[in-house]
Amino acid sequence: MGEPRILIVGLGLIGGSLAAALKQNGFQGEILACDRDREEIERGIAMGIIDRGDTDLEPLLPGCSLVVLAVPVMAMEAVLNRLAVSSDERTIITDVGSTKGAIRDAAIRAFGDLPSRFVPGHPIAGSEKTGVEASDAELYRHHKVILTPDDDTDPDALRRVSALWVSCGADVLTMDIEHHDQVLAQTSHLPHLLAFSLVDTLARQDERLEIFRYAAGGFRDFTRIAGSDPVMWRDIFMANRDAVLAALDDFESGVARLRNAVVAGDGDAMLATFDRASHARRYFDTLLNQTSYQAGYQTMEHSKRRYRVAPGGSASGCIRVPGDKSVSHRSIMLGALAEGITEVTGFLEGEDSLATLQAFREMGVAIEGPHQGRVTIHGVGMHGLQKPAGPLYVGNAGTAMRLFAGLLAGQAFDTELTGDVSLTRRPMGRVADPLREMGAVIETAEGGRPPLMIRGGQALQGIDYDMPMASAQVKSCLLLAGMYAQGETRVREPAPTRDHTERMLNGFGYRVEREGDTAWLQGGGKLLAGPIDVPSDISSAAFFLVAAAITPGADLTLEHVGINPTRIGVINILQAMGADLTLANQHEVGGEPVADIRVRYAPLQGIEIPADQVPLAIDEFPALFIAAANASGTTRLRGAEELRVKESDRIQAMADGLTALGVENRVHDDGIDIVGRADDTADDGPLYGGGHVDSLGDHRIAMAFTVAGLRAADEILVEDCTNVATSFPGFLDLVKRLGMHVVEEAS
Ligand code: S3P
Numbered sequence: 001m002g003e004p005r006i007l008i009v010g011l012g013l014i015g016g017s018l019a020a021a022l023k024q025n026g027f028q029g030e031i032l033a034c035d036r037d038r039e040e041i042e043r044g045i046a047m048g049i050i051d052r053g054d055t056d057l058e059p060l061l062p063g064c065s066l067v068v069l070a071v072p073v074m075a076m077e078a079v080l081n082r083l084a085v086s087s088d089e090r091t092i093i094t095d096v097g098s099t100k101g102a103i104r105d106a107a108i109r110a111f112g113d114l115p116s117r118f119v120p121g122h123p124i125a126g127s128e129k130t131g132v133e134a135s136d137a138e139l140y141r142h143h144k145v146i147l148t149p150d151d152d153t154d155p156d157a158l159r160r161v162s163a164l165w166v167s168c169g170a171d172v173l174t175m176d177i178e179h180h181d182q183v184l185a186q187t188s189h190l191p192h193l194l195a196f197s198l199v200d201t202l203a204r205q206d207e208r209l210e211i212f213r214y215a216a217g218g219f220r221d222f223t224r225i226a227g228s229d230p231v232m233w234r235d236i237f238m239a240n241r242d243a244v245l246a247a248l249d250d251f252e253s254g255v256a257r258l259r260n261a262v263v264a265g266d267g268d269a270m271l272a273t274f275d276r277a278s279h280a281r282r283y284f285d286t287l288l289n290q291t292s293y294q295a296g297y298q299t300m301e302h303s304k305r306r307y308r309v310a311p312g313g314s315a316s317g318c319i320r321v322p323g324d325k326s327v328s329h330r331s332i333m334l335g336a337l338a339e340g341i342t343e344v345t346g347f348l349e350g351e352d353s354l355a356t357l358q359a360f361r362e363m364g365v366a367i368e369g370p371h372q373g374r375v376t377i378h379g380v381g382m383h384g385l386q387k388p389a390g391p392l393y394v395g396n397a398g399t400a401m402r403l404f405a406g407l408l409a410g411q412a413f414d415t416e417l418t419g420d421v422s423l424t425r426r427p428m429g430r431v432a433d434p435l436r437e438m439g440a441v442i443e444t445a446e447g448g449r450p451p452l453m454i455r456g457g458q459a460l461q462g463i464d465y466d467m468p469m470a471s472a473q474v475k476s477c478l479l480l481a482g483m484y485a486q487g488e489t490r491v492r493e494p495a496p497t498r499d500h501t502e503r504m505l506n507g508f509g510y511r512v513e514r515e516g517d518t519a520w521l522q523g524g525g526k527l528l529a530g531p532i533d534v535p536s537d538i539s540s541a542a543f544f545l546v547a548a549a550i551t552p553g554a555d556l557t558l559e560h561v562g563i564n565p566t567r568i569g570v571i572n573i574l575q576a577m578g579a580d581l582t583l584a585n586q587h588e589v590g591g592e593p594v595a596d597i598r599v600r601y602a603p604l605q606g607i608e609i610p611a612d613q614v615p616l617a618i619d620e621f622p623a624l625f626i627a628a629a630n631a632s633g634t635t636r637l638r639g640a641e642e643l644r645v646k647e648s649d650r651i652q653a654m655a656d657g658l659t660a661l662g663v664e665n666r667v668h669d670d671g672i673d674i675v676g677r678a679d680d681t682a683d684d685g686p687l688y689g690g691g692h693v694d695s696l697g698d699h700r701i702a703m704a705f706t707v708a709g710l711r712a713a714d715e716i717l718v719e720d721c722t723n724v725a726t727s728f729p730g731f732l733d734l735v736k737r738l739g740m741h742v743v744e745e746a747s
Pocket of ligand 1: 325326327399470471472473474476498618619642
């Protein structure tokens with residue numbers, strides 16, 4: 001067999017661009033074209049994108065290995081009829097039609113059944129321009145081409161059609177025909193219909209010249225596609241009638257809702273819709289640009305990034321780390337359920353808290369921002385949430401999922417909570433079990449893992465619950481459910497855990513009592529909006545406390561850090577290890593104590609970590625383990641089995657990383673022993689080696705090993721660091737500002 005010969009039937013923009021792309025990318029065979037317009041063929045030859053052509057199909061068919069149908073959808077059937085009679089059985093057939101069901105039906109009518117050598121396809125690319133002259137060899141580069149094979153499609157034919165598009169730079173995927181037609185009706189056909197209709201409606205008005213003269217940006221952007229080929233689009237709407245009508249019905253009810261909001265002057269309803277749309281649009285942009293999404297919610301799996309940490313560097317200066325993650329989550333939750341408007345400052349614009357924010361938008365809450373840490377929440381009251389259109393995706397955020405579980409168990413509607421791969425491995429039975437005791441109906445995946453299906457409309461009863469583990473998330477979940485329950489909900493904790501929920505509920509006027517180890521509230525109350533000032537997150541500050549504590553000559557001040565007594569284990573432990581750490585400017589903001597923390601380098605000693613400090617430093621152990629590696633003597637931690645069910649198994653992840661750097665350690669079920677590398681004689685040099693460390697997608701593991709670089713002898717490569725954005729956007733900027741050299745790169 002000689003070189004392959006491809007025949008393109010219909011030499012317009014789409015067919016011509018395919019020919020141009022094949023030529024540009026070194027296609028070795030012959031490219032033929034059939035078009036009823038002889039001038040188009042001559043133009044194609046003159047442009048050098050086809051070798052020859054004809055207005056008649058049959059003379060071109062002999063010797064063709066592949067025929068690509070690029071005629072309008074309604075013209076496909078006539079071509080298929082002729083191919084059924086005249087084409088060789090070995091010739092592969094594909095098409096580029098924007099609807100697939102109608103073309104499949106036409107092929108069945110023409111051939112008697114769907115030939116296995118027919119691979120229906122649809123390149124998602126185009127332009128409002130028409131004709132071969134507009135051909136663009138780059139039209140398909142980085143664009144998707146959807147192929148819709150069925151079970152009987154010849155795998156070799158599928159492979160060759162796929163290779164054809166890949167050679168033009170396209171990303172090929174497969175889908176079934178019905179799904180394709182539905183998705184395209186929503187994302188392509190409906191917007192074209194709207195653009196045609198809007199331009200036509202305005203053009204009919206008398207003063208049209210006036211209108212178009214002043215119609216600038218918005219009109220131009222929205223209606224660009226109304227310049228598209230009318231015949232092609234008539235065909236598409238005839239061919240994809242049912243799916244288009246379904247999409248149009250949905251759209252009409254959306255417009256009707258907005259119309260009602262405009263009629264009623266309901267600014268909150270408008271804001272809720274516009275906000276949701278604006279965030280969804282920005283998310284869509286990031287998908288197109290393949291960038292990570294920090295200014296909105298996170299729903300996509302990131303491309304993996306690694307940190308290349310140069311050894312040494314300094315850790316001096318004065319910085320402020322971002323807002324507290326726990327308080328940020330709660331500010332949105334309570335603000336949304338409150339009556340009135342809650343103004344938040346210092347909000348953490350990390351992916352975890354943004355996921356919470358986005359989830360409330362999806363339940364109809366109007367939220368402005370975040371903009372430089374400012375968020376305005378238009379509270380809907382305890383019973384004002386609306387059923388979201390789909391599952392609520394909370395990404396990496398365990399706090400969001402567990403607190404939501406309690407809050408959603410009390411709603412009138414059903415919800416589904418999902419998360420990313422890491423969250424999907426984490427235990428949710430610890431909240432689902434006591435919630436069920438309260439009367440909630442919750443299904444989990446195997447082993448009590450996400451997703452959670454929560455049935456609404458249940459009458460919850462208060463509970464008196466002894467928590468088996470010290471968990472602020474479980475406590476908070478039950479207190480939030482307790483607001484929707486009959487009677488009193490009491491939660492007893494085996495050790496003190498962070499008390500932000502209790503403090504903030506009281507701040508919102510919802511009374512929570514506390515005596516000893518027990519917190520309780522009565523169901524049926526309400527929340528009143530008020531301002532919230534989120535302090536800087538001590539869990540984020542911890543990396544810098546440790547950075548300065550281990551770096552000879554360091555003098556670092558961290559401003560406005562939250563020092564809630566249930567969170568200061570890291571301060572107590574570092575001081576017990578000998579760190580020179582002082583608090584200044586202590587005061588209260590919105591019910592939470594804050595201070596500026598100054599750390600100067602001083603040699604550290606290994607210690608037995610006091611059991612009562614473990615829950616108070618639960619998120620700070622990755623950083624503290626680095627301090628331990630830099631101390632003299634051994635640091636011993638026990639009673640910390642909770643570390644095994646965080647964003648990763650933090651005991652094992654840290655042990656593996658420390659081992660990679662040459663730091664001796666012994667792992668225990670509930671803790672670890674770390675043999676510090678500093679001896680008693682003062683030595684300012686490196687204490688351990690460099691190496692390759694896997695953070696396992698856990699933000700705190702990634703940040704801990706970045707800081708470890710300060711006393712490493714060689715470069716440390718930290719893998720899988722994208723999730724640092726869940727809790728600490730801007731981490732690398734601060735690290736560099738203090739004097740470390742870290743480069744982020746694709747891995
Ligand atoms: C949190 C509680 C802690 C902590 C998490 C945030 C909270 O989890 O690790 O990062 O905001 O309530 P546990 O309740 O599982 O200990």
